[in-house]
Amino acid sequence: MKETISTKIIKWFYGIHGPLDEYRRNELNRIGNNIAIFLLSINLLLSFIASLLMLSTNNSELTLDIVVSVLLLTVFASLGYILYETKRHHLTEIDVEAKQEGKIKQKFIKRAIGLGISFAVVIYGLTVLIDWLPNRGALIPLLTKSSTITKAIVSGITYGILIGTWETHQIKSDPNDKKVTQNHLHQKYWLILFIIVVITSLLLIHK
Numbered sequence: 001m002k003e004t005i006s007t008k009i010i011k012w013f014y015g016i017h018g019p020l021d022e023y024r025r026n027e028l029n030r031i032g033n034n035i036a037i038f039l040l041s042i043n044l045l046l047s048f049i050a051s052l053l054m055l056s057t058n059n060s061e062l063t064l065d066i067v068v069s070v071l072l073l074t075v076f077a078s079l080g081y082i083l084y085e086t087k088r089h090h091l092t093e094i095d096v097e098a099k100q101e102g103k104i105k106q107k108f109i110k111r112a113i114g115l116g117i118s119f120a121v122v123i124y125g126l127t128v129l130i131d132w133l134p135n136r137g138a139l140i141p142l143l144t145k146s147s148t149i150t151k152a153i154v155s156g157i158t159y160g161i162l163i164g165t166w167e168t169h170q171i172k173s174d175p176n177d178k179k180v181t182q183n184h185l186h187q188k189y190w191l192i193l194f195i196i197v198v199i200t201s202l203l204l205i206h207k
Contacts, residue, residue, distance in 0.1 A: 003020075007020055010028060014028055014031075014082065014086055014091065014092070015086065015092045016028075016091060016092060017092070024091050027085070027089050027091055028091070031081070031082060031085045031086070034081070035078050035081065035082070038074075038077075038078065038081075039074060039078065042070070042074050046067060046070050046071070049066070050063050050066070050067050053066065105168050108164060108167040108168050109164050109168070111163075111167070112160045112161070112163045112164030112167065113160055113164075115159065115160060115163050116156040116157060116159050116160020116161075116163070117156055117160075119155060119156050119159040119160070120152045120153055120155055120156025120157075120159075121152070121156075123151065123152045123155045123156070124148060124149065124151075124152035127148050127151060127152065128142045128143060128145075128148060131145075131148070
């Protein structure tokens with residue numbers, strides 16, 4: 001049976017590989033419902049608090065800071081909950097032959113290097129953007145600033161090592177079995193997205 005577009009989106013979003021069986025679908029529905037209830041409750045509470053702040057202080061900057069901070073925390077909490085639940089219920093695990101364990105680790109290492117480079121580029125670009133926006137002066141000095149380049153390189157190396165270490169530890173082998181369990185998670189993409197959102201939000205607040 002051909003997968004629908006919605007099924008493909010769900011599998012991509014949660015990092016599901018293989019068929020979306022009834023067990024996985026039920027668990028994903030439960031996770032999605034819990035997040036929906038959580039976000040709805042937070043949004044209602046946040047709207048009420050923001051209204052009270054505006055009426056009592058008439059300070060729009062303070063209200064904006066609080067609203068953005070709470071929203072970022074809820075995004076982070078939601079993504080953390082998704083990663084925790086998908087791992088706890090083994091929704092993202094893949095069984096492969098034990099002889100392919102070495103190839104899988106090499107694949108993870110290469111991907112970690114690529115993600116580290118991408119992360120360094122993102123940090124470099126956002127740092128330059130944050131430094132440039134207040135005065136909007138010449139870009140060349142900012143692009144060649146040694147501290148910016150060093151910060152980006154260190155961030156990329158650190159992130160690449162963390163991701164590589166994390167992913168290689170997601171492979172579980174059983175000496176009595178000829179299969180290896182690969183716990184495939186999308187936490188790297190969520191972390192990149194979260195950091196970008198944080199930096200961009202801080203930029204918008206303090207510009």
